[in-house]
Amino acid sequence: MTTDKLSQSAATGNDAAEQSDAERVLVRQSTQAATVSRFGSATALALQDDAHYEDLRDGEQFDREDRQALRRVPGLSTELEDVTEVEYRQLRLENVVLIGVYSAGTVQDAENSLRELAALAETAGAVVLDGLLQRRPHPDPSTYFGKGKAEELRDVVAATGADTVIADTELAPSQRRALEDVVRVKVIDRTAVILDIFSQHAKSREGRAQVELAQLEYLLPRLRGWGESMSRQAGGQVGAGTGMGSRGPGETKIELDRRRIHSRMAKLRRQIKGFAPAREAKRANRNRFEVPSVAIAGYTNAGKSSLLNRITRAGVLVENALFATLDATVRRSSTPDGRLFTLADTVGFVRNLPHQLVEAFRSTLEEVGQSDVIVHVVDASHPDPAGQLATVRDVIGELGARDIPEIVVFNKSDLADDDHRLVLRGLEPNGVFVSARTGEGVDELLAQIAELLPSPEIELDLLVPYDRGEIISRLHVQGRVLSTEYEESGTRVRALVHPGRTAELEAFVVSA
Numbered sequence: 001m002t003t004d005k006l007s008q009s010a011a012t013g014n015d016a017a018e019q020s021d022a023e024r025v026l027v028r029q030s031t032q033a034a035t036v037s038r039f040g041s042a043t044a045l046a047l048q049d050d051a052h053y054e055d056l057r058d059g060e061q062f063d064r065e066d067r068q069a070l071r072r073v074p075g076l077s078t079e080l081e082d083v084t085e086v087e088y089r090q091l092r093l094e095n096v097v098l099i100g101v102y103s104a105g106t107v108q109d110a111e112n113s114l115r116e117l118a119a120l121a122e123t124a125g126a127v128v129l130d131g132l133l134q135r136r137p138h139p140d141p142s143t144y145f146g147k148g149k150a151e152e153l154r155d156v157v158a159a160t161g162a163d164t165v166i167a168d169t170e171l172a173p174s175q176r177r178a179l180e181d182v183v184r185v186k187v188i189d190r191t192a193v194i195l196d197i198f199s200q201h202a203k204s205r206e207g208r209a210q211v212e213l214a215q216l217e218y219l220l221p222r223l224r225g226w227g228e229s230m231s232r233q234a235g236g237q238v239g240a241g242t243g244m245g246s247r248g249p250g251e252t253k254i255e256l257d258r259r260r261i262h263s264r265m266a267k268l269r270r271q272i273k274g275f276a277p278a279r280e281a282k283r284a285n286r287n288r289f290e291v292p293s294v295a296i297a298g299y300t301n302a303g304k305s306s307l308l309n310r311i312t313r314a315g316v317l318v319e320n321a322l323f324a325t326l327d328a329t330v331r332r333s334s335t336p337d338g339r340l341f342t343l344a345d346t347v348g349f350v351r352n353l354p355h356q357l358v359e360a361f362r363s364t365l366e367e368v369g370q371s372d373v374i375v376h377v378v379d380a381s382h383p384d385p386a387g388q389l390a391t392v393r394d395v396i397g398e399l400g401a402r403d404i405p406e407i408v409v410f411n412k413s414d415l416a417d418d419d420h421r422l423v424l425r426g427l428e429p430n431g432v433f434v435s436a437r438t439g440e441g442v443d444e445l446l447a448q449i450a451e452l453l454p455s456p457e458i459e460l461d462l463l464v465p466y467d468r469g470e471i472i473s474r475l476h477v478q479g480r481v482l483s484t485e486y487e488e489s490g491t492r493v494r495a496l497v498h499p500g501r502t503a504e505l506e507a508f509v510v511s512a
């Protein structure tokens, strides 16, 4: 990563930058229809006017004049006269053009997907200059866009001064190379962007190891491609800072042969396995004391961390960016009737989540698979809540967590008007409308959690000596105390406890 790039992406995390992003989005939202993108950080696409939006809707490329009228970052064209120019190009902020292919009948979906790609690109630190959709039954096997459109794309790239093209679906290595040859700038795909975001954000050692593993997995089949056009274009400095999508596991590693990459991957896998026992121990500890667990799952940017903060005042990073959370956070909370439970924040889901990451982030998502209740957060202000619900449920299914009781939460309900609420109700009649921002619905959510949490069910009659006060407190928190009497030798308690806890209480049981 270059210095420019560093300070640029660092800036996206600070308050001032976020503030101005938010302001821009707010301005826009007040002037546009409710169905328009709410990806807060997708300001580049968002700033484009309605005419442009309509054009995207048609899937047709708008004409040159219109395009010239779009917001542009001033600068020279970066069309390559010669591949050696690339080093110079690296010093600049990445300016990207997005491309997507959709087949008939899925215009809306293609649009939302491209909008989401814009948010992803911006989260990764790029500036989105333009977005082009082409309608065709399948992406062209050789250049993704058809030949004619690929040439038009080359003109758009030249006219906008873009230095990177991002395709909305995963490109075959050969497609990427062929398209690069046509457009003469770097071409990457959605998967590369997501991997890049993860590599920027992962903080823990485990998270970093998992991201590197995912990157290597992605890279492996593309080695030849990188060896040819990319290493030429990028001067071979993949890890050293060719920017988005190529901040890989490092220059030398790229040049390693497959076998050495494989052995690096094996090492990472071992490392990751090594992290598991600590996590397991933590979880076992929770299980031993029978603290039930709740996992907050949901689409990226739905407001999961905000909700966790609202419920537990945890101070977890909330950011109007995708994938703000990449490491699991677990906090304690309690039901209105005082029972303790753990609440886990999780990494956000996204459509077309690179399969390498589904695997790699299973550890974070394990919290979901092992929880007693899943709080499934949906962004009530999102244009495609049904798509979000489906994507998240697919992954929940893959985790083998389908049978875990689920509470659907429509968060950001402060942004949803009555009509929108009606639509959401239709999708999920039992959904709870919540706003992490205003606090609306949070009590109702807590009440529902309390209802679904496994409740203590074994009734015990105990006599607890006065010097074992901690047992009484724990019974209050983890079980349900039915009656208390103070006798000469201790406290006589009738309480409901979880099956797993009876053993440690045996010594205090009063025989009938």
Ligand SMILES: Nc1nc2c(ncn2[C@@H]2O[C@H](COP(=O)(O)OP(=O)(O)OP(=O)(O)O)[C@@H](O)[C@H]2O)c(=O)[nH]1
Pocket: 040, 298, 299, 300, 301, 302, 303, 304, 305, 306, 307, 317, 318, 319, 320, 321, 322, 323, 324, 325, 326, 347, 348, 349, 411, 412, 413, 414, 415, 434, 435, 436, 437, 438
């Ligand atoms: N208006 C409104 N905005 C909200 C609400 N909850 C969250 N947000 C905003 O939505 C954005 C995303 O919130 P996060 O809590 O980071 O979302 P997340 O689901 O944890 O996102 P990732 O960790 O990136 O997957 C932030 O800008 C929040 O301020 C809400 O109830 N109302």
Ligand SMILES: [Mg+2]
Pocket: 304, 305, 306, 317, 318, 324, 325, 345
């Ligand atoms: Mg989060």
